[in-house]
Structures are given as C-alpha cells and as structure tokens.
Amino acid sequence: MTKDRDIYENINNKSSLITESIYRNPVFDDHYEDTTNLPLLNNSSSSNNTEQSPYEEVAVNISNKDDSTILCLTVRSIFIGILLTCxxxxMSQxxxxxxxPLDLDIGIIILLAYMLGKLMSKILPERIFHITLNPGPFTYKEHAMITIMxxxxxxxxxxxxxxxxxxxxxxxxxxxxxxxxFxxxxxxxxxxxxxxxxxYLIWPSFMIWPKALMGCSLIRTLINEDEFSNNNSRWKMSRSKFFWLIVLFQFFWYWFPGYIFPLLSFISLICFMAPKNIILSQxxxxxxxxLGTIELDWNAWVSYLDSPILVPFWAHVNIFAGFIVVVWIITPIIYYLNIWDSQKMPIISNRAFDKDGYFFNMTKILTEDFHVNKTAYEIYGN
Structure with a gap:
C-alpha cells in the first residue's frame, strides 16, 4: 500500500486545487482542511474523513466526515434489508x-425502505427481551445499508x-x-x-458514479428534509414533497399506456398515413x-437504456447515436438489398429463423448428447 500511496501522491493535484477554491467553506465541514497533498489511496481513517471530491455534485451531497455515533446495523435495518432483497x-426475475422488462431501479428501493423504516421507528417497542428493536429515529446509515442490500x-x-x-x-x-x-x-x-x-474505481475521490450519487442524494433528501428548507426561496415546495408528487403522477399515468389505452405505448403517426404500405410499416x-414513432410509456423508455434521471445526458446521446447508425441506417440497407436472404425474415425480431424464413428448430441439428450434427446442420441450418 505504501507503493500505491507514492504513485497516487500527486495524481489529482489539479483537482485538489479546484476543490480548495470551490469548497473553502464545505457544506459538511466545520472548518477547512487543505487536501492538496493528500494521498488518494490511503486507508487511514483520518485521510478518508478529510478527502474531498473535486466534483461539486458529489461534495454537496455526500459528506466527507463519518459520524460514528449514528446507528447503522440495527434489527430493523437487517429485517427490512432482507425483506426487500427477497x-x-x-420481482426482477x-x-x-x-x-x-419491468425496471426496478434504486429509487424504488429507497422509497420503500424509507416508508418501512419510518413505520417501524413509530410502531416498534424500544426493547423486547433485552433486545433493542427501536433505537430511535430512522437514520440515513440504516437507509443506506438497506438500499445496498x-x-x-x-x-x-x-x-x-x-x-x-x-x-x-x-x-x-x-x-x-x-x-x-454455478x-x-x-x-x-x-x-x-x-x-x-x-x-482504481472506488477509492480515488475523483471517481464519480452517477447512479450511486443519485441514490445518496435521494436518501439525504428524505432523511434530512430540514436541511433544504429556505424561507427566502421562491420555490416553496420541498424536495421531498416534489418527489412524492412525481411518484404519484407516474403511478396514475402508467395505467393509461399499460392497461386503459395501450396505443399510447407506441404511436406511429406515419403508419396512419398509409396503413397498408408494408415498407412504411417496417x-x-x-x-x-x-422511425418517427412516439413512445409515451416510461417503462419502455427505461427498460434497456436506464432512467435518464440516473444516467448522464452524454451517455444517452452516445447510445442514441449508435442506435441511429446501426438500426436506422445499416439495417435497412442490409435488409432491402436482400443480403443473406434477409427479406425472408421480419426486419426485426427476437426469434431465430431458418433459411426458409420459418422459426428455427434447434433440436433438428443436435444429437442426443447435445452436440451439433454437422450433416443435419448442412441440410437444415446452413
């Protein structure tokens, strides 16, 4: 570890100088401590407590101090954590x-853990048979532990x-x-x-994980609501109340594309102009x-691309650019030029097809011990 400290001694000197200018009065610290020459890979507790992230989003949402008096491993945190894990x-499987697939992101876990934690802190007795069940208010460390589990x-x-x-x-x-x-x-x-x-990916303070940052920010918002109160602000609604309103709106909205009016999930306005045109439909x-389809189902948005609230904008732009090149440019060229006899099959499908355009029967090319029968493959599968 000494060698690692020497390597990373000044690796983030520039970022530390930026941190010094931005966070001269840090949100969580009572006093400022110079971290310019602080090694990034130091396991000592003093180093970990004073190292500050050079990113503003991280510094204002995550404390670089650890309050060891706040409880973490409690009976209710273990119970809720195991329950939500199961x-x-x-549900995900x-x-x-x-x-x-139904997307179950970290926001749902944080929400359920918060409600259950608050409920248990109010209804559980303090002690039963010399076992502490309710040590006091639900803490953010308990909340974070449940979320991780x-x-x-x-x-x-x-x-x-x-x-x-x-x-x-x-x-x-x-x-x-x-x-x-297995x-x-x-x-x-x-x-x-x-x-x-x-x-390399966790210990250095200049590493940022957007999804984990969102989870930490939401936990801090729910647990420490008073921290964000500002009487001078024109925005009178608290962050917690705004979050609950969005959750309520999303709950009611899902019933429309999911059950009441499924057409809202995929609306192809161009197809309405010529519904019998096969190429236009493809x-x-x-x-x-x-191409040109409007999608109003949030679950369909985040099933594979993940939530835009969690993933940075540049990542979605990168995915969308690759989608345009592969799906909207290369795929039509290959399909309509009939390369590999592609027009015998649908232009897009999650099934495998044989050379005649029928569903591929895997058992026809396998032996009894599940090895490929090369002769059968040449006849049926090639």
Missing amino acids: VMAF FFAFRTS AASGTHTYQGIETLIIQRLYYKYHLSHVNSVL LIIMHFIAISISGILKR VTGAYGLG
Missing part, C-alpha cells in the same frame, strides 16, 4: 421474461439465462444443486473482479424500426 429478487436483487444475473436457455431450447435440465453452485461461482468471479478494481411501425 422481494426485489423475485419474474418480470425479466417480458419483452420490455436490496439493490443486489434488482437485476437478474446472466448465469440464470444460461440455465433457462439450456432448459427451453436444449431440453437439458441441470440439477438444482449444480445450478445453485450461480454462486459466477457471483464469486464478479466480486473478485470488483475487488481487484476497487483501488421502417416506421412500432414493431419495426420505429
């Missing part, structure tokens, strides 16, 4: 099989898809014990890689390339 894991269940793991494909398409049923061991090994590999990269239709 619920989120079940259940809805993962939809064409447009439950966030692990909001996304399905790629290893599960491997097991599903084996069962559905190859009729190969791996035993439950081997399936669980998933655990995949998790261990992921955790090991994250641990190796921690010193290029502009909701089930085609979607």
